Amino acid sequence: MPRRLLFSSMDFFANLLPHLVNGVSLGLLFALIALGFMLIVGVMETINLAHGSLFALGMYFALFFVAPKLGWFPELQSAYMALPVATRYGIALFLAPLFVGLFGMLLELCLRRTYGRDPLYGLLLTFGAALVIEEVIRLVWGSNEKQLPLPEAISGAFMLGDLIYSKYRLFASAFAVLMIGVLWCFLERTPYGAIIKAGAHDSEMVRALGLNLSRLRLYVFGLGVALAAIAGVVMAPIWGIRPHVGVDAVVPAFLIIVLGGVGSLWGAVVAGLMVGMVVGLTGAYASEWSLMSMYLLFIAVVTFRSRGLFGKKSVLEV
Amino acid sequence: MSDTTQSDKSEDEKLSTSPSTSRRTLLKGTALAAVGAALTGVAPFMGPWKHNRIWAQASQKKPLVIGLTMDASGQYAASGGEERLGAMMAIKEFNDKGGVLGRRIEAIHMDTETTPATGSRVAERMIARNEAAFLIGAVHSGVANAISQVAQKYGTIFLNTNSSSPTEAGKDCHRVKFVWDGNGTNFAHAIVKNAIRANGKNWVLMTNDYVWGHSTSKATRALVEANGGKIVEELLVPQNTRDFSSYLLKLQQLKPNAVATAIGGDDIKSLRQQVVQLKMNNSTAWINNQQDWPDVYGLGPESIFGVFGTTWYYRLDLPGVKEFVAAYQKQYPGMAIRVPGNVYHNGYMATRELLRCVEETGSTNNIAVIKKLEGRKMSARDRLQHFDAWMDPATHHCQQTIYMASYNDKPAEKDDIFKILSQVEPKDVADKDAAGACKLESYEATPVYEV
Numbered sequence: 001m002p003r004r005l006l007f008s009s010m011d012f013f014a015n016l017l018p019h020l021v022n023g024v025s026l027g028l029l030f031a032l033i034a035l036g037f038m039l040i041v042g043v044m045e046t047i048n049l050a051h052g053s054l055f056a057l058g059m060y061f062a063l064f065f066v067a068p069k070l071g072w073f074p075e076l077q078s079a080y081m082a083l084p085v086a087t088r089y090g091i092a093l094f095l096a097p098l099f100v101g102l103f104g105m106l107l108e109l110c111l112r113r114t115y116g117r118d119p120l121y122g123l124l125l126t127f128g129a130a131l132v133i134e135e136v137i138r139l140v141w142g143s144n145e146k147q148l149p150l151p152e153a154i155s156g157a158f159m160l161g162d163l164i165y166s167k168y169r170l171f172a173s174a175f176a177v178l179m180i181g182v183l184w185c186f187l188e189r190t191p192y193g194a195i196i197k198a199g200a201h202d203s204e205m206v207r208a209l210g211l212n213l214s215r216l217r218l219y220v221f222g223l224g225v226a227l228a229a230i231a232g233v234v235m236a237p238i239w240g241i242r243p244h245v246g247v248d249a250v251v252p253a254f255l256i257i258v259l260g261g262v263g264s265l266w267g268a269v270v271a272g273l274m275v276g277m278v279v280g281l282t283g284a285y286a287s288e289w290s291l292m293s294m295y296l297l298f299i300a301v302v303t304f305r306s307r308g309l310f311g312k313k314s315v316l317e318v
Numbered sequence: 319m320s321d322t323t324q325s326d327k328s329e330d331e332k333l334s335t336s337p338s339t340s341r342r343t344l345l346k347g348t349a350l351a352a353v354g355a356a357l358t359g360v361a362p363f364m365g366p367w368k369h370n371r372i373w374a375q376a377s378q379k380k381p382l383v384i385g386l387t388m389d390a391s392g393q394y395a396a397s398g399g400e401e402r403l404g405a406m407m408a409i410k411e412f413n414d415k416g417g418v419l420g421r422r423i424e425a426i427h428m429d430t431e432t433t434p435a436t437g438s439r440v441a442e443r444m445i446a447r448n449e450a451a452f453l454i455g456a457v458h459s460g461v462a463n464a465i466s467q468v469a470q471k472y473g474t475i476f477l478n479t480n481s482s483s484p485t486e487a488g489k490d491c492h493r494v495k496f497v498w499d500g501n502g503t504n505f506a507h508a509i510v511k512n513a514i515r516a517n518g519k520n521w522v523l524m525t526n527d528y529v530w531g532h533s534t535s536k537a538t539r540a541l542v543e544a545n546g547g548k549i550v551e552e553l554l555v556p557q558n559t560r561d562f563s564s565y566l567l568k569l570q571q572l573k574p575n576a577v578a579t580a581i582g583g584d585d586i587k588s589l590r591q592q593v594v595q596l597k598m599n600n601s602t603a604w605i606n607n608q609q610d611w612p613d614v615y616g617l618g619p620e621s622i623f624g625v626f627g628t629t630w631y632y633r634l635d636l637p638g639v640k641e642f643v644a645a646y647q648k649q650y651p652g653m654a655i656r657v658p659g660n661v662y663h664n665g666y667m668a669t670r671e672l673l674r675c676v677e678e679t680g681s682t683n684n685i686a687v688i689k690k691l692e693g694r695k696m697s698a699r700d701r702l703q704h705f706d707a708w709m710d711p712a713t714h715h716c717q718q719t720i721y722m723a724s725y726n727d728k729p730a731e732k733d734d735i736f737k738i739l740s741q742v743e744p745k746d747v748a749d750k751d752a753a754g755a756c757k758l759e760s761y762e763a764t765p766v767y768e769v
Binding site: 015029142143147164165166280281282283287288290 | 392395396554555558562563564584588601612615621654655
């Protein structure tokens with residue numbers, strides 16, 4: 001009897017293990033989606049409701065760089081398309097966030113008038129921007145579903161045990177780890193990161209020290225938007241590309257940064273992993289709860305810890 | 319002379335007394351009405367507003383307003399756009415002939431956002447404020463149900479063009495609602511028996527967690543079990559699920575012979591992409607209840623796998639199909655979807671048939687038009703399908719040809735992505751449970767509506 005119990009437990013864990021691994025991978029992707037949102041909220045105390053639309057814009061820019069349609073320049077197009085997909089994908093991964101980041105900086109210039117005023121102005125402006133970006137996407141690229149071509153090396157699947165895993169998902173998870181690491185190094189190991197953190201902690205002091213706060217905000221917003229675009233490029237082959245895909249990104253991103261604690265990098269990462277894990281496990285064992293589970297987790301955490309897992313204690317709290 | 323004077327005087331008296339008399343009468347009437355309303359709990363002088371509408375419209379040739387209740391955002395935005403083009407094409411054809419009953423047709427569109435609450439709000443607004451004579455359009459069954467409840471309240475005829483939940487012509491049927499798409503049961507009938515024979519008996523259901531998904535999977539389950547198969551698991555997929563990795567891992571662990579999906583809109587697009595990434599399109603038999611053209615058009619041929627149902631295809635070898643496609647391309651040049659599909663076809667056919675009925679009835683009176691639509695026969699040639707269709711008078715569901723299809727590995731052109739495997743007669747795929755579940759309101763219980 002104990003032997004049978006042992007075997008059934010082993011079976012259970014053998015079945016569970018792939019879902020745990022999948023939960024971690026999903027969590028890393030969620031964390032990647034939330035990084036840009038976290039940076040902007042943490043430093044600028046602005047909830048960027050256009051995050052999802054900028055995520056979608058990243059997807060479309062990636063599509064442009066991987067499979068451009070240059071109707072007026074057919075020779076240029078054929079010369080560019082002669083490049084290997086891997087090269088074009090690499091270009092997209094670099095240039096799409098760059099262009100979307102520059103666009104984000106323009107958006108920040110519009111956002112400046114809302115600083116120091118009712119936070120609703122910032123919310124309204126970014127919400128309006130989200131609607132405009134989505135409509136522009138619809139006008140330029142149409143409302144149909146698009147697919148991002150992938151390099152051969154990261155498309156397809158591989159066998160592990162008797163289960164099939166997606167190569168691209170492995171690549172995307174590894175890329176998410178890389179981005180988290182790079183962002184951590186930037187914030188913790190460079191003077192620029194120190195300035196950004198100081199700006200988040202006490203912007204008046206930063207200004208008093210002679211640093212240009214406006215420029216700091218401009219760069220931080222651009223970086224946050226570029227991170228949204230990177231997440232868009234990485235998620236494009238998994239979620240598909242459509243104009244309204246941003247809604248699917250902005251909701252979990254918002255949930256993750258509140259769950260992890262506003263402005264906390266590791267909070268966003270841990271919250272992303274937790275959300276990925278509950279969504280992945282419920283998807284496997286109680287599928288109808290898979291989307292609801294992240295909200296239940298959120299309620300459970302903020303009920304007992306209203307500032308999130310890694311949120312700093314407010315001076316107003318006793 | 320005196321007579322004349324008398325006569326003039328009486329006329330003067332009439333003229334001079336008439337306003338005060340009528341004011342007094344009005345005041346008395348109002349007071350009585352208020353007392354009556356207080357006693358009976360109803361407003362006696364405010365007759366049913368439907369009559370007011372008849373008075374307002376009857377003497378004039380006002381444009382006939384058709385409310386297009388189609389999604390432009392959310393899960394079914396792409397399909398909503400296509401069915402709108404179909405309805406607009408039918409309206410244009412009638413307007414080119416001078417409209418209907420001498421009235422020009424005006425279409426107004428409001429986005430129903432793939433959200434039932436928005437559907438209700440849009441329907442209410444179109445009827446009460448825009449004076450829409452008819453409402454047309456729905457893909458999401460929850461939205462269709464919400465619109466039809468409002469439409470029934472007013473008596474406004476509503477065409478559910480593309481929502482294929484069996485409940486739409488079953489328990490959620492209404493006298494004013496007519497359902498034009500094949501439903502989940504029709505498609506399951508067409509597919510399941512052959513699929514069990516070809517693939518095996520152990521099936522997994524993947525079900526979008528809302529009305530259409532549940533009712534479609536219920537029909538599939540019943541047919542699988544009736545044919546000796548077994549449902550080993552049903553995986554419920556919440557709407558707006560974008561990551562299917564845990565579902566696909568679970569499927570690999572379950573190792574079913576076939577997976578029957580009742581997943582629609584953006585969800586099925588994401589699922590397909592992820593299935594292809596894992597190359598599970600080749601290792602598992604996929605049975606997709608219905609495949610709407612806008613859901614697969616942009617995905618590329620490698621993402622179209624498994625066997626699925628549809629009600630129409632643009633390369634059916636039937637008279638009139640080529641002309642129908644050419645008319646679409648002429649009217650909508652440069653569209654992202656270059657050729658029409660089943661969703662457009664449903665939108666067009668439903669609108670055209672409604673306007674024909676109005677023309678034949680000679681009136682927009684809802685009861686007259688409803689009676690004209692009920693039991694209506696539509697020839698196969700006219701509908702560009704293989705078999706004659708008819709509107710079931712007991713359920714208000716259009717009984718039509720169902721096509722079985724798969725990916726076309728030898729396409730004649732870029733858009734030729736479906737291979738039609740067979741066509742099934744409407745009587746062979748009939749939803750026999752619908753008539754028992756559907757309880758249409760009586761004509762008397764349906765408010766008269768004529769705009």
